Amino acid sequence: xxxxxxxxxxxxxxxxxxxxxxxxxxxxxxxxxxxxxxxxxxxxxxxxxxxxxxxxxxxxxxxxxxxxxxxxxxxxxxxxxxxxxxxxxxxxxxxxxxxxxxxxxxxxxxx
Amino acid sequence: xxxxxxxxxxxxxxxxxxxxxxxxxxxxxxxxxxxxxxxxxxxxxxxxxxxxxxxxxxxxxxxxxxxxxxxxxxxxxxxxxxxxxxxxxxxxxxxxxxxxxxxxxxxxxxx
Numbered sequence: 001x002x003x004x005x006x007x008x009x010x011x012x013x014x015x016x017x018x019x020x021x022x023x024x025x026x027x028x029x030x031x032x033x034x035x036x037x038x039x040x041x042x043x044x045x046x047x048x049x050x051x052x053x054x055x056x057x058x059x060x061x062x063x064x065x066x067x068x069x070x071x072x073x074x075x076x077x078x079x080x081x082x083x084x085x086x087x088x089x090x091x092x093x094x095x096x097x098x099x100x101x102x103x104x105x106x107x108x109x110x111x
Numbered sequence: 112x113x114x115x116x117x118x119x120x121x122x123x124x125x126x127x128x129x130x131x132x133x134x135x136x137x138x139x140x141x142x143x144x145x146x147x148x149x150x151x152x153x154x155x156x157x158x159x160x161x162x163x164x165x166x167x168x169x170x171x172x173x174x175x176x177x178x179x180x181x182x183x184x185x186x187x188x189x190x191x192x193x194x195x196x197x198x199x200x201x202x203x204x205x206x207x208x209x210x211x212x213x214x215x216x217x218x219x220x221x222x
Binding site: 033041042043045092094096098099100101102103104105 | 213
């Protein structure tokens with residue numbers, strides 16, 4: 001099994017600013033995933049991040065808004081840029097190793 | 112396209128009563144199937160999974176689920192619900208490295 005940690009666990013940010021969320025895994029994984037869970041909603045995949053290549057974004061998500069880094073096999077960051085209140089969500093990092101493991105999430109509130 | 116349907120948005124049961132949460136999926140082959148639980152303010156926790164073999168799967172916290180290929184269903188059951196089971200439950204389908212989540216079922220347990 002994989003153990004995933006995320007930083008920060010929560011933050012309150014002002015409109016127009018950016019926040020970078022860090023995801024650390026205790027083992028090397030090829031693919032890491034970033035999800036968004038808006039209040040009262042299910043999980044929506046933002047992008048898939050492979051080490052050494054550009055992230056692959058799902059429909060409705062763009063790199064300028066959600067730039068992702070994947071410098072090595074155990075770490076990734078997601079930046080939420082130029083935030084608006086609509087970006088208030090829980091952001092989850094995830095990896096797959098036969099089953100899917102999730103980080104504890106980052107609860108973001110944009111005021 | 113793959114999809115996961117959880118037809119019940121919200122369910123209320125009395126403590127000690129039995130529970131069944133419905134999940135239907137759409138996929139061309141037999142997928143990997145999962146149930147996750149998300150308690151208020153908490154991350155996602157895997158309850159159980161089905162990859163192959165016995166279609167009745169036992170999970171943690173006394174939960175079980177049955178895979179029925181003919182009905183494309185993977186319903187979650189518990190014979191006696193505890194107050195601590197109040198949470199959001201998500202069914203998910205895994206196909207390779209892609210996971211698709213249902214919209215979730217919110218469970219309320221009344222004393």
